[in-house]
Amino acid sequence: DTGVSQDPRHKITKRGQNVTFRCDPISEHNRLYWYRQTLGQGPEFLTYFQNEAQLEKSRLLSDRFSAERPKGSFSTLEIQRTEQGDSAMYLCASSFAGVGEKLFFGSGTQLSVL
Amino acid sequence: EDQVTQSPEALRLQEGESSSLNCSYTVSGLRGLFWYRQDPGKGPEFLFTLYSAGEEKEKERLKATLTKKESFLHITAPKPEDSATYLCAVWGTSGSRLTFGEGTQLTVNP
Numbered sequence: 001d002t003g004v005s006q007d008p009r010h011k012i013t014k015r016g017q018n019v020t021f022r023c024d025p026i027s028e029h030n031r032l033y034w035y036r037q038t039l040g041q042g043p044e045f046l047t048y049f050q051n052e053a054q055l056e057k058s059r060l061l062s063d064r065f066s067a068e069r070p071k072g073s074f075s076t077l078e079i080q081r082t083e084q085g086d087s088a089m090y091l092c093a094s095s096f097a098g099v100g101e102k103l104f105f106g107s108g109t110q111l112s113v114l
Numbered sequence: 115e116d117q118v119t120q121s122p123e124a125l126r127l128q129e130g131e132s133s134s135l136n137c138s139y140t141v142s143g144l145r146g147l148f149w150y151r152q153d154p155g156k157g158p159e160f161l162f163t164l165y166s167a168g169e170e171k172e173k174e175r176l177k178a179t180l181t182k183k184e185s186f187l188h189i190t191a192p193k194p195e196d197s198a199t200y201l202c203a204v205w206g207t208s209g210s211r212l213t214f215g216e217g218t219q220l221t222v223n224p
Contacts, residue, residue: 004157033211042118042201042214043158056209091157101146101205101212105157 002026004106006092012112013082020078021109025094032075033103034067035091043091049075050097082113116141116206118215126221127192135187135218137202146205147185148212149178151198158201192222 005024013019025032031050035043046065047057051072064082069075079086089110093103117140127133139147146165150158162171164180171178175196177188187200199219203212 031210035214040216042120042203042216043212045211045213048211050210056211093157097210101210102148102160102163103158103212104160105150107155107157110155 006106023092029094033093116213120215124219137185141206143207148203150201
């Protein structure tokens with residue numbers, strides 16, 4: 001069991017640049033989630049996939065954010081034209097549908113927008 | 115919309131000093147309440163799931179309980195290694211995702 005892995009662990013970018021993060025879930029898990037967490041706050045839901053289908057997106061999610069999960073395996077989260085307010089920890093989690101929503105989280109990607 | 119409120123925001127204890135963390139929730143229909151532990155710079159780590167009022171679960175020095183409106187995480191005789199942020203989350207019938215509270219930052223001094 002290799003757990004959920006995220007890459008990179010840290011990303012520093014300049015305002016206006018595009019960034020992409022990758023998440024590799026636990027292999028037998030069919031659900032994959034993206035959350036965002038800022039300092040002192042709990043994780044905030046962004047979007048989730050079941051297999052390759054994106055089933056739900058947060059109403060708060062800007063159209064600068066896009067996520068994909070080709071072939072139902074790994075997922076990418078892209079942020080276009082980054083803003084300073086995008087600075088946060090981006091967490092990926094996976095689960096197996098049908099056994100409750102027990103999520104297994106990765107260690108996250110810490111994004112800093114200068 | 116599901117909502118979770120945790121209190122206190124921060125708690126400092128001496129080693130061996132027992133206490134409780136509170137999680138109050140509002141949810142359309144509760145399918146599960148979750149407790150996670152988060153260490154600095156890491157993702158949340160699963161602790162417990164509670165499904166119905168009256169249910170209790172224990173793990174080492176931690177015990178989680180659930181009522182129809184809130185959950186408590188009791189910490190008995192804590193040790194410095196229990197220092198972390200404890201997150202509460204609910205899974206409601208409105209969707210297939212967890213809604214988290216803001217967490218309680220616990221510090222246990224030796």
